Amino acid sequence: MSTDDSGTAVDPAVLETADDIASMEIRGAATIADAAAAALATQARHSSAETPAAFRDQLRAAAKTLYETRPTAVSLPNALRFVLRGMDGEIVPELRESTVARAETFRSDLEQAQTNLGEIGANRLRDGDVVLTHCHSTDALACIEAALEDGKSLEAIVKETRPRKQGHITARQLREWGVPVTLIVDNAARRYLDEADHVLVGADSIAADGSVINKIGTSGLAVNARERGVPVMVAAQTIKLHPDTMTGHTIEIENRDEDEVLPPEERTDVAVDSADDGLTVENPAFDVTPPRHVDAIVTEHGQFPPESIVTLMRELFGETTGEPWEV
Numbered sequence: 231m232s233t234d235d236s237g238t239a240v241d242p243a244v245l246e247t248a249d250d251i252a253s254m255e256i257r258g259a260a261t262i263a264d265a266a267a268a269a270l271a272t273q274a275r276h277s278s279a280e281t282p283a284a285f286r287d288q289l290r291a292a293a294k295t296l297y298e299t300r301p302t303a304v305s306l307p308n309a310l311r312f313v314l315r316g317m318d319g320e321i322v323p324e325l326r327e328s329t330v331a332r333a334e335t336f337r338s339d340l341e342q343a344q345t346n347l348g349e350i351g352a353n354r355l356r357d358g359d360v361v362l363t364h365c366h367s368t369d370a371l372a373c374i375e376a377a378l379e380d381g382k383s384l385e386a387i388v389k390e391t392r393p394r395k396q397g398h399i400t401a402r403q404l405r406e407w408g409v410p411v412t413l414i415v416d417n418a419a420r421r422y423l424d425e426a427d428h429v430l431v432g433a434d435s436i437a438a439d440g441s442v443i444n445k446i447g448t449s450g451l452a453v454n455a456r457e458r459g460v461p462v463m464v465a466a467q468t469i470k471l472h473p474d475t476m477t478g479h480t481i482e483i484e485n486r487d488e489d490e491v492l493p494p495e496e497r498t499d500v501a502v503d504s505a506d507d508g509l510t511v512e513n514p515a516f517d518v519t520p521p522r523h524v525d526a527i528v529t530e531h532g533q534f535p536p537e538s539i540v541t542l543m544r545e546l547f548g549e550t551t552g553e554p555w556e557v
């Protein structure tokens with residue numbers, strides 16, 4: 231066990247999961263949520279706490295460690311909050327059992343939600359359609375998978391998605407399913423929209439006004455799609471809904487390391503000398519697509535016009551939330 235800032239023991243397996251999320255070994259909003267719930271279950275199983283208070287402190291410290299990895303995907307705090315709210319019991323073994331059970335419920339609900347969402351999203355895809363994708367989203371792919379299972383044949387235009395090239399993961403998955411794939415650089419997207427019937431993306435967070443926060447480049451793609459008349463479909467389970475935005479909070483956009491954009495070995499191609507302080511490299515990982523550029527948000531509860539998502543958000547999360555470990 232190592233300790234967090236307050237001196238509370240956090241299990242090494244939790245620290246490893248946190249590192250993997252920060253370094254993007256584990257990535258994508260749903261996968262991050264699943265890994266975080268699994269890590270809390272591990273913390274509960276391995277806990278050597280002797281009192282209920284110490285057990286609760288350890289679980290909260292683990293949740294905080296996981297929360298501080300990446301700021302944008304709200305599925306992470308939503309997952310942590312869901313698991314911690316299920317921590318129930320008078321003695322440590324009861325607390326352990328309830329926490330592990332709650333984490334397992336979260337993980338199986340997540341899987342089921344994605345399957346249900348996929349079936350709903352598949353209804354928007356017709357036989358022979360061409361789908362243009364950005365980044366790698368398991369929710370978006372679930373829609374394609376369900377359409378293929380319905381016997382529809384689809385083709386995909388896959389944006390590479392600089393700087394981390396998550397489009398390669400999407401392309402590989404689609405090829406494994408037998409879908410013909412055209413891989414393009416991000417800059418070619420507008421040209422290829424003429425050949426697409428849908429833009430299909432996932433989401434890291436959805437704000438109360440229906441804005442969609444997803445991989446950088448989504449908003450430009452959506453604007454171009456609107457101009458070309460191609461519908462934009464966002465596949466997002468309800469754990470992507472950001473309840474804090476109901477009270478006006480904005481969503482933090484993660485800025486990642488500049489080396490992802492300009493690796494150190496290429497820096498000399500651009501910088502005039504080693505101390506070139508006139509050169510700035512920025513690497514925002516996500517952007518905000520306004521609701522007017524989105525046609526439908528597909529969730530496990532049905533599809534919604536973005537402007538009406540706040541009703542579902544209120545129903546599922548109530549009015550306020552607070553920090554995930556303050557439950």
Ligand SMILES: O=C(COP(=O)(O)O)[C@H](O)[C@H](O)COP(=O)(O)O
Pocket residue numbers: 257258259260261303364365366367368369370396431432433434444445465515
């Ligand atoms: O923007 C990304 C991933 O960004 P990163 O690679 O930086 O994590 C994905 O579109 C969403 O997370 C949804 O994914 P999913 O549908 O799998 O939750």
